[in-house]
Structures are given as C-alpha cells and as structure tokens.
Amino acid sequence: MADEISRRLGYASRSVIELLYDAGTLVAAGARRSRELPEPFVWDGRTREWRAPASAYRRAVLWMREAGIPHADRAAAFQRLSLESRVALEPRPYQREAIAAWRKAGLRGIVVLPTGAGKTAVAVGAIERTGRSTLVVVPTLALLKQWYSVLADAFGASVRVGLLGGGYHEVTPLTVTTYDSAYIHAERYGNRFALVVYDEVHHLPAEKYAVIPQMLLAPYALGLTATPERPDGRHALLPELAGPVVYRRSPGELAGRYLAPYELVRIPIELTARERLEYAQADAVYRDFLRKHRLQIRSPEDWQRFILVASTSHSGGREALLAARKRREIQNSAVRKVATLENLLKKHWNDRCIVFTKSVEEVYALSRRFLLPGITYETPARERKEILDRFREGRYRAIIASDVLNEGVDVPEAGVGIILAGSASRREYVQRLGRLLRPREGKRAVLYELVSRETGEEFASRRRGEGF
C-alpha cells in the first residue's frame, strides 16, 4: 500500500500511462485525456484519477497495445506456473473437445456437461494448459474442500494449493475460494490471478455475486455447470460475466457410454409398534394444529411459516412444535432403519459403500456406532481428503456423509450407495445418484434408499423419482 502511494506521488510528471490495481478497480495513472483510454474508464472526481472495473484489464491492455499507447502494467501480479498434473488421466474425448473449444474461444467461456461427466477434469486440463495463477470459485464449503483435494492431487508437487473461506485464509497462486468469500476478498487479491474458474457458474449471475468478476483482473475465465439456465432469467448476464457457452453436451448424449448404469433398490422400513404409536400421537397433535390455523406444508417456506405461527401462538403452539420435532425424530431414527443399515453394511463390507444422510448429527451418531469415518461440512479440508483418499485406496471400507457430497467433484467411485432419510428435492436426488454414476470397469452400482412407511417420507421418495 505504502509502495503504491509513493509511486503515485512520485510519478507526478510521467509520460507513460501506468495501470494500477486498486481495491477491485483499475486505475490509469498519468492518463490525460479520455481518448488515451478505452471505454469503461471514467473520471473519478472523488480521487481525481481515471478508473475502470478491474475486469476491464484484458480489454484495456489489448486496446492500448493496438493503439500504440505507451503504458506500464503495474496492475497484474499473477505469475507463470509450471503445472503438470501428476494424475495421469486420459481425458475422455468430450473433455478434450471442451478444452479445445474453450481455447479457441480465447480462453474464456462456459462448458456445460451433465453431473458426473467429469467437469473437474476439464478444469484441471484448462489450468494445466493456461499455466498461470488460478482462482477457483465454488458455491459451498464442501466443494471448497473437494476442489482442494482434487487440485492438491493434480498439482500438489509443483504448487501449494491455497484456501480462502470457511475459516481458511491462505492465498497462493492456485487458490480455491467460495462465492461468498470472493465477494468479500476479491478486491484484495483480484490482481493475483490470470485465470478464474467458476464451478457451478449458474450461481454467478446472482445480484450479489455478479460483482466478483468486476473485481478480478483475470483475462481468462472458465465457467462450469450442468444447467446454466436460471428461473430468474439472469443467465443472460453470463456471457458478460464469464463468457459465452463454448461447449455443451446433454446427459442423453453421454448416457450409456460414459455414465455407468446402476440399480435402484428401495427398501421400505416399517416402524416398530411402539414407534408407530408415538408417531401417530405426535402426528395427530401436529395435524390438528395445522388444521386449526389453516396451514398446509408444501415447501420449505410453508415450514418456516408453521414455525413462526407455532412459536408465537398462545395455545397449542409449543405442543405442535414439539410434536413436529418428535415426528421427525421418529422418521429419522427408526430403530429398524439403523438395523437395516447395519445389515447392508455387513453385506457390503467388501464393496465400497457410501452412506448418505440428511442430518449432521446422524453422521456422528452412526460414525460412533459403526466406527466408520464420517464426513460433514465440519470436517477439516485435510482430514476430509485423507478419508476420501483412504476410501479410494480401499483402506477404509465405507464412509458416512451428510449432504456435503451432493455437489461433489472428488467422490471416489463407490459400488454401493445407501440413502437414509432423504428430502423431497428432485435435483438433490439426481445429484446424489450422479456420485455413483462414475464409470468403473465392469461395475454395476447399487443404490439403496431406505424409506420409512406410514410417514411423509414415502411420498417424498416417490416425488424424487419423478421424471427420472
């Protein structure tokens, strides 16, 4: 900072234009007239200098080069990296095509591939080819950790992988961050990266996150997603934010050859007599309250309204809340469900098995009970990588995971998946299946879904299956 200030003061009479990075913006010091600068630059009367969003960097440099305007680039602080992936992965043909299309489009654009088709491999290829400092932006802390382990596997020998967000604050030439952290910190580090990779790029046009690309100098960008379209129509902004769609394949085009077939086994779990009685009692209290207040539960918003009404209602609200909680507990912890799980784990002790559950507390309870490693959003990045590595190597036989593996990138191939108490969301369902759809020689994946009978869960399970 002090450096920058003295430089600005010292260059009172400069003959060349100096490009400086200033908190998410690009300052052209020493420019006298607007015609020395391309369009996004405007005069900032507050600080008396020419300023543009940092994203104007690529255009500005190309423009000044072409127009023969002498300039010094003191903005960019990214570096060349000699990156060579240690993981000898023969890219699948469509992955190679995707990288080629992206290069041809000027190292800027979006690749659309279905879940499970190896979007990460495309990113690793792009990072390797570009060979410059790279920032990877991901939507969740779980993905932050997953990308960390993918990049550490691929490039760990030549560069230390940095993490920004979720309690980590280590910025290196190859750093993974979340959209939320990028929103906050991009203005500090936005000049250090030549390439930015947006995972699940359909998040980027959200009003808040759309500021992120503005703050980054990065002349190169790669967006990845299975579904660029947004219900709010803001995907129209994507070309400006990350570039146009340069490559696209639908699940239909890849099915069979690259996405392994699987077998779905739904196991209905009967409640025990005692559970059934308790459930019926709690259910009656709960439904009574709903009826009295004319509430219907069809969406998460409805559920929040129920909580609100119940927590402020003078008569019966507290009882209704307790009953709702009890109902859920019975669903989630049905004795037979745990016994069935034990059975499946025994049966598949020699297959790789991933147990999925909605509840974090359940992960820890099952981990304690069966002495199997658990992974939740709380698991530190390095331990998570260690667990998944050992699972991949066969040193661990099974793992128990909460929702964190849902949008996964580095989930090892598993022979068996077991879903406990899933929620009624079709997208989530598909993505969970996607984890198991990774091809493995001669392997047919089995997915069990344990669904409680006589509870709302059966309905949820049926709904999830729709259209699949």
Place this chain on the structure above:
Amino acid sequence: MLRSEHVMAAVRRGRLVPHRLSPRDPRALEAAGELCALYAAHLGADRASLVGRLEALEEELGPRIDPRRGFRVVRALARLLEERAEWAPPTAADPYAVRTRIFELAAELPGLPAPEPDILGGPTREEVLARVAAETGVEDPAAVMYADRQAAQRLASFEEVRPEQLLERYNTAQVQGVLYAAREMVVDLGPGADARTVFRYVKNLGLIYRLEPLGEGYRILLDGPLSLFGPTRKYGVRLARFLPGLLLTSPWRLSAAVECRGREARLELDSETCGLKSHHAGARGEGDREEVRRAFARAWERCADTGGWQLEEGPTILPLPELRTALVPDFTLRNPAAGQTAHLEILGFWSERNLVERVEVLREANRRGHRLLVAASERLGASPEALSGAVRGGIIPFKDRLPARAVLEGLSR
C-alpha cells in the same frame, strides 16, 4: 455485529426505523438479564447444551417481548453475547488421532464390528475401542473421538455485561445491521466534531470520501471504489463498521441510502437524538496529545503579542483524496490583516509506521500548497532532518510543552 437474519427494521414513508429496545422496558431487561445470567452460569459447560438452553429461552422469553418477532430479538441478543464468549476444546487428547486409529482398526476387521456382541462371536465395537484405549491411554475413545467438534467445546471465558449495556449494544447493532444494505452514506460533521477519528475509520475501512465544506462544518460523502460504476451494496458492511467510530464524537447528522426489500429507503440519524453509544474505545495515547494541545492553547492565550495571528481550534479538514485520507491539523492559524493561513500539526508519540504514513500525508498537503508548521516532540525519536525533508519550513522541536514563541518564530520564517 448481528447477522442479517437478526436485523429488523420498519419502513415509514421511505424512512428506515431500525428495531430498538428501550433500556427501561422491564420485559426486555428481563430477557437480557436471563441471557446474561445463562452465559455467566455456563462457564465450563459445553456449547451443545448452551444452544439447547438458548432455543428453549427463545420460545419462553421471545413471545413476552414481542409476540411476532420476539424470538428473533432473543436470538440477536444471544448473538451479541456470543461475541464476548471464548470457547476451548474439552480434552487434552487429540480427537483426530483417536478417531483415525479407530477407523483404521475397524477397517482391518474381516467384517463390520458388531455394535453389540452376538452369538457368532465376530469382532465387536467394544474390542476395537478397548484396543484404542490401551494404545492411546484415552479412557473413553468413543466419547473423545469427536471432541473437537464445535458443539463439544467448553465455555472458557465470558466477559460479563449488564443487561442495560446489552440493550444499548443491541440498539447500535440493529442500526449497523440496517447499514449492511447501504449503498452510500452522507455525514455532516458539525463544529467541534473530532474529524481525525472519523478519517481514521474512513481510511482503515478502505472507503472513498468526497468532502464539501458546509457553512459550519463539513459534509462527507462515503462509498467505495466500485460505487463509481453504479450503486452497490458491497461497502454496506464497512459503512456499518464506520458507525461506532462516528458515535465516538459529536455533533453530526447521518443519512444513508439503503436497499430495503428491493426498494430504496433512507436511514437518518443525528448525534443529538439517536441515543446510541459506541462500544469502541477512542484512540489510545490520546491523553498525552490532548495535554500538549491544551497546554499550547493556554500558552497562546497568555502570549502578549501574536503579531496579528489568531488561533483556531476545531477541525479544518484538508482533503487528500489520492491518499484516501485527509489531514486534520491540530490548530489553524489565521492572520486576517495579512490574509494568511497556516496549519499547525503536533507530532506526539507515534509509532514508526504511523509516523511514515503521517509524513506522507504532510508532504502531500505541502505539495498542494498548504502552509504547514510541524511541531515534533524530541521524544519522538525521529531525526529532525528526516522530518524536515518532508516538510517545508522546517520542524519546531519541543520537549514536554510547546511554547507559543516557538510557533510564532516558525510563522515568521
């Protein structure tokens, strides 16, 4: 500071009215008191049980404060208490090592370790745990294996607070919360306000300001670098963090453009009526500086002949936009007869780093044609040569007191 979900405000005719609790409201005081007591009594106990107790209190105390939003108020109060709490791990053992060893041993078995022993006599969970206990010396490995989770942490310390103070903090925090969605802020500083403190916050928070002189005092418009290209909420959190700095001084008026449920609303406050208190401490070491300043003002008053120069105390602000700050000299000296103005800056006991920045500011003010006199304490430790290189007109050295005569000599140079 609160999370967005704790923030509550009403909009009346385009004006934002942040939620507030009266420090005289017995129900609010009762709730604050119970929460403070809960934390204070929880020392040494674990986080999970505190979370459970808080949930129960939410349902119990919330409706009494406000039937609709009471539980959010309770949550917000708890959040502010959480800032005063420190948590520590519950055990000296390394839970990571313990659980990793458990998983390794379990995975080596030929079958799933049975949670309960059965007639087949296969490997059991108890056997694995017993072996890990023997290896690591941890008595109950199953209990320790996830002891590093947040929920298992123990409350190690809690900085106690009176219920009235907590309500004050709540009221300020709600105003700050409203500012999270602010796009820009206009602050009118009245005469006598401590502009130095204000600009210290502006600079430290990386805000950009524009300065307009008012009839009395100054108007400061605050936003950030990207605001130039269209309104953005990006700097809202910083404007929120600016507020406690502003609350350290008076008088002022504030007006902020805030995005509220998709529409623009205004938050307006002034130091007279806002009734808010800062929870920040003023700058440290100010005591010494104040003393030197007061002593100098007294010496000036006693001085028989000032050659037509008049001493003005109170903020003259010399804007230095390129440095993102402003120079607020200690005194301004005017000579109406000669039509001259000079500024006096007293360098007290600065750290080396602060001094470097200060000299930068002085040099830039000089470059802009302001006449600056710099009085430097001999205890400062910096060589006069280094300083005078930065400041035209030289340095006025002083020991403990700055005599008026020395300054007059400087003015006549």
